[in-house]
Amino acid sequence: MAETKKTHALKARLPRGLVDRHAGQIKASEKMLATIREVYERYGFEPVETPLIEYTDALGKFLPDQDRPNEGVFSFQDDDEQWLSLRYDLTAPLARYVAENFEALPKPYRSYRAGWVFRNEKPGPGRFRQFMQFDADTVGAASPAADAEMCMMMADTLEALGIPRGQYVIRVNNRKVLDGVMEAIGLAGEDKASQRLTVLRAIDKLDKFGVEGVRLLLGAGRKDESGDFTKGADLDEAQIIELLQVVGADEKHIVSLQDAARFDAADDDEVVKAGDASSVVLNSLVLDEWEVILSRSESGRQGLAELREIAALLKSAGYGTKRVRISPSVVRGLEYYTGPVFEAELLFETVNDDGQPARFGSVGGGGRYDGLVGRFRSEPVPATGFSIGVSRLMAALSALGEISVEAEAGPVVVTVFDRDRMGDYQRMVKALRDAGIRAELYLGGSGPKAQLKYADRRNSPCVIIQGGDELAKGVVQIKDLAAGKAAAASVSDNAAWREERPGQFEVPEAELVAAVRGIIEGARA
C-alpha cells in the first residue's frame, strides 16, 4: 500500500469572488431582510419567487451576432442544447414571469423578492460573483406616481433599517433628460450612438472622479494613476460646457434660507451651511435650471415633465431633499432603463480595513424599464422598480452598529462525565429542550477539560455537570460561563481558580430547568 502523504491531500479552497457565511452573518441578514419585507408589505407589495436558472434568451444576454451567451453570465447547455444561465439580476426573470402569467395577474402588479444573483466577472472589494438582491417592482403602471412611490419606499426602507435621515439620500434622474441634453448638443442619431454611451459612462463617474475628471472623459480622455489611458468622448469645448451645465449643476439647486419661504421649502429639505449663510436644497430649482436647454428636444421636455410630477408628489407626501433629491449625474445601467432612474446612496464615512476613510456609496438603485416585459408580448408594458444590494447594505449597517454579525449565545451544553450514563444526560437535554431552551449533549470523545472548552467556544450560557459525586447527592452542577469569566479576571493562580470554580453552583436535579432559565434570562437583561 502506497504511503499517503499529507501534501497530496486535496486543497480546500473557496472559488474566488464567492463567500461562506457563518451563523452570525446569516442571522443578521435574515433580520435585515425581515425589516425590508415589512416595509414592502406595508406598501402593498406581495412576494413572488422565480428560479435561479432561466433560458439565456429570456435574460437577453446572447452576444450580438453570435450563438453564445455573454461571458459575464454563468451559462451552460441543456440536453436539448438550449442555453441556460444563472440569473444576473432579478428584473429580467420578473419580466419573464409577468409576461408568462400576464392574464392571471392583477395590474398594476406589485411584487417583491429577495434572491441570489450571479455575475461572472472580476471580483473586487465589495464585489462578488454571487450576491443577494432585494427587489420591488410595479408592472403595468406608466404613471410617474409609481416611480415616486419607489423613491419613497426606498427612503422608508433605509430608515426602517436604522440609517438616520441625512446619512443617506435617494437620487433621482431621468434618462430622457440625459437623452434630451445630448440631443440638444448635437449628439442625436444612430451614428452617434457609441459616442452617447461614452458620454453616459463619463457622467456616471462624476462622484468618482469629480467635475475635472469627467471633463477629461468627455473630451480627449483620462489617464489613471497606474498610467492606463481611457479614451474620451471627443466632445468639443462648447458641448462639454453645455453638458456640464446640466450634469454638474448640483451646487445650483439651492436657495438662501431667507428666501426659502417664498419657494415653499419643507422642513425636510436639506440645508447647506456655508460660513454664516445657510441655503436650502430644492428639487424644483434644479428643474428650472434645466428648462432652457431641455426645451430644445422632445425627450428632454418629456423627461422634465415626469421629474416635475415626481418632485410634486414627493413634496405632497412630505419627502424633502434630505430624503429624495433630483440629481443630474445619476445614470445607472445603460441597457434597459427608459425613464426615471434612482440610486440610494449612503453618505456617512467609515474606516476600511487599511484605516483609510471610505464612503459606502450606492447600496441600491433602479428605474423605469418600459421595454423589458414588452419583449415577450406584442404590446408594450410599462414597469418600474428598484433593487437593494443586500450584502453591501449589511456591511454598511454593521459599520453603523445597527446590526452585529457576532455569534450570539449558543446552546446549554450537558457534559458527559460518566460515559455509562449517557441516558441520564440525554434526559436532562430533553427536559431543557421541552422547556424551550436550546440545549445539546456533548457528543465528542474528549475529557472534562475539553468539554468545558467546547462550551466556551460555542458561547454557551452555561454547562451542566453531573459526575458520580453529584449523582449520589441527587444534584447537578451548573456553571455560568459568563459569570465565571468575569470572576476569573481577578484570579491569576490556576490552583485557586480551579478550587474556586467561579460561576458554578449546585442545585437539586429537579430544579435544573428553572436554574438554567434564570441564567439565560439574567444574561438577557
Add this chain to the structure above:
RNA sequence: GCAGCUGUAGCUCAGUUGGUUAGAGCGUCGGAUUGUGGCUCCGAAGGUCGGUGGUUCGAGCCCACCCAGCUGUACCA
C-alpha cells in the same frame, strides 16, 4: 481586458553578498491539571519557499516564462 505591485507554516511576517538541517509570533493540538473554560509554564504537529525551466559546485534569494492574489482602470445588465 490593460497597468502596477506581491507570492515563505492555518494567519501575520523574518530569512545575511547565492552557502549545511528554512525561522519567529499568533493560532491549533497535547501535557503540567485523567472532575472543570481563563492565566502561566513545557512540548508537539504543521512547509512541493506559488509552478515550470534556466544560470551555478550550490537557489527561498539571480534570470525567463507561466499561475495566483492585491490595487488602480475598463466593462458592469
